[in-house]
Amino acid sequence: MTRAVGGVRMAAAMALGAAVAAGPAMAQSAGEALTYRQPPEPIASILDTAPTPLSSLGPDRSRLALFSRSALPPVAELAEPTLRLAGYRLNPRNNGPANGRLTWLTGITFKNVEDGREVAAALPAGTRFIAPTWSPDGAKVALLKDAPTGLELWVVDAATGAARALTGPIANAAAGADLAWSPDSRAVLFRAIPEGRRPAPTPEVAPNGPVIEQTGIRPAPVRTYQDLLGNPADERLFDHYFTAQLAIAGIDGRVTPIGAPGILLDAAFSPDGTWILQTQVKPPYSYAVPARLFPAETAVLDRTGRVVHQVADLPLRDNIPPPFDAVALGPRSVQWRADAPATLVWAEAQDGGDPRTPAEIRDRVFMLSAPFTGAPATLVDLQQRYAGVTWGRDDAAIVTSRWFNTRRETRILVDPSNPGQGRVIVERNYQDRHNDPGSALTEPNAAGRQVMVFAADGESILLEGDGATREGEFPFLARLNLRTGERTELWRSSRDAYETIVGLLAEDGSRLVTRRETRDTPANLMIRSLDGAAPTPLTSFPDPAPQLAGVTRQLITYTRADGVQLSGTLYLPTGHDAARDGPLPLVMWAYPAEFTDPSVAGQVVDTGNRFVRPGGSSHLFLLTQGYAVLDDPSMPIVGVNGAEPNDTYVEQLSASARAAVDAVVAMGVADRDRIAVGGHSYGAFMTANLLAHTDLFRTGIARSGAYNRTLTPFGFQAEQRTYWEATDTYTRMSPFTYANQVNEPILLIHGEIDDNSGTFPVQSERFFAALKGTGATARYVVLPYEAHGYRARESVGHTLWEMVEWLDAHVKNAPPRN
Structure with missing residues (x-):
């Protein structure tokens, strides 16, 4: 099973049990001590066992990164001061996510895929970090390292293990720890604490007056949310900790600010590195919804910080109808097209955002290319809600739409060079595991963006899936001809194992890195060739329990x-x-x-x-x-x-x-x-x-x-x-x-x-x-x-x-x- 952790695609080596929830103080039973109790053996010993490392295959397919991680933290770590603001929890000490929201990583070992040689990252003793992110060329990993007064941006060389700081403790990860490499692997886009920021506002000892909210203008049927702003003092703290300066840190250590500071929720380079897509929250704030529903502007900036195109200027979104297929009006899910130099893609509801309104077209997907001066083109119209695009090349992308009421999913093959039309290639109940045809396998392109992998015939893509049947899960690799619909299975996990694809070592899928486990052996990574040769182990993680x-x-x-x-x-x-x-x-x-x-x-x-x-x-x-x-x-x-x-x-x-x-x-x-x-x-x-x-x-x-x-x-x-x-x-x-x-x-x-x-x-x-x-x-x-x-x-x-x-x-x- 793979999952994204801080920009790196990681393969977890074991499944961890779920954790748990919240409540107010209660009186102890008579005579019962206020103290934590230890579970009986062997439970306590298993809890104290070092966790199995996480792993990630680099974009150039030559190295594997193994990330060691901390065990369960002491409660004293969770007891560090935490601010709960606008749907976020942050640690004011380092302006990053609260300790209860993350697992600290503690080291990196780079392993050469072909010869097995290992190089340990030369990070200082006691290091802990988050958000490891491969550079597009696979030569480096950027990360945010915890320091006494903040988060530092570091870079680690995958060949030598050399590690160095690009900045001091100035990273602002209150709204997320995302790092974005430039496509030439020479710089990292990040959010910084504005230079000269004043001390945090002090909490009010006594309020100046009551907190007042009023309704009656329009319905605002919001679901229950946690950690919302509650008063003007919260608003001031939100402004202080979430205001960030977008900046580019070069691997030479030079830091260049981009534009003016603001409350930035997202920022990303265009695939060609020329432009930056940014979403910024603005007042008035709300005490009823989290920051992601506050008024916001999404705009394209050049690398000097000048706004060259405004994609969206959205109001407060506290009036989205309750049904799950309801959405806000205006552009949403704005992103860069992964396989083009600089093309924006977004969706807009055509039914007022309310699924209860009869409509033939629910969503329309738009595209707009640099220099962003023309009219947007319609990529495709959808009868369901837009759920994303898997990009491939100029004449092939797959748009997915879903409708909760019926649990239906539709995948449409579109031609971005000739937008406006599409052909349905999959229509199914998305809860139907037995008949899941698999999804397009993606790999990072030269700009580090995930795109579909095409076979040598130019007409086929590779598919991967869990292969769930009544008898078990047997992940597979297949080839799908997009023109004819012909499907050819290339490989399937053996019946005595659960083996998933971590990444390709050959473009045609003939060599893979997989993660294999059986009923009796823990998950480990290996190289598998489809010619029938025995797989080559890459890791040897022991049984953790x-x-x-x-x-x-x-x-x-x-x-x-x-x-x-x-x-x-x-x-x-x-x-x-x-x-x-x-x-x-x-x-x-x-x-x-x-x-x-x-x-x-x-x-x-x-x-x-x-x-x-x-x-x-x-x-x-x-x-x-x-x-x-x-x-x-x-x-x-x-x-x-x-x-x-x-x-x-x-x-x-x-x-x-x-x-x-x-x-x-x-x-x-x-x-x-x-x-x-x-x-x-x-x-x-x-x-x-x-x-x-x-x-x-x-x-x-x-x-x-x-x-x-x-x-x-x-x-x-x-x-x-x-x-x-x-x-x-x-x-x-x-x-x-x-x-x-x-x-x-x-x-x-x-x-x-x-x-x-x-x-x-x-x-x-x-x-x-x-x-x-x-x-x-x-x-x-x-x-x-x-x-x-x-x-x-x-x-x-x-x-x-x-x-x-x-x-x-x-x-x-x-x-x-x-």
């Missing part, structure tokens, strides 16, 4: 009462034999999902060829304590023939849980009287509902959840309707409404400063108060300084201790129910 090597797992399938096919992954502790040893206490850990097609909702994908080890606060650690785990049992909420899925949420959720319980009991791996249910975020919401509406479980664990949907009145999760459009559904779905029916013990955990939309800590606080008032058995744990995902070593350890203690008391060692 050998204590779990004997755990067994299998995909189980079963059927819901209404005929929907369900599945889950059953894990059993090392050495357990159900026939010999009998049933175990079992934990079901799940997360519901909404579908419009029951056949897609019931799709099964066996992950038995994946290497699985828990990390963070993963529920899979319970396997070390004598519990069986049914992981991710299907909880589909299906709406058929236009019906809203959530109108029968409780009924479908309960039926899915009942089918799962029946399945594990019938297998003899679980005792019906000793099964717990748990989940995180929407899974916590699920857990509370199952305890309120069924008696299937002895207890539940609900982490970072939302329990009262009237507090998210303009939609939540996959619910598009407002509270006033679906009052009964909101009420029926809220476990808070039925707190008096929760007659099983429940453990609530929440991060003190949860940053996730909708899961404000008050959700757990009020639900706990309702449970307490109705006489339920409940425990409420608040993790200081933690957001929606738990980061600190103390927090993660304590969460796992709470889970083990709670389950031991209420499942493993609980007396039989009457």
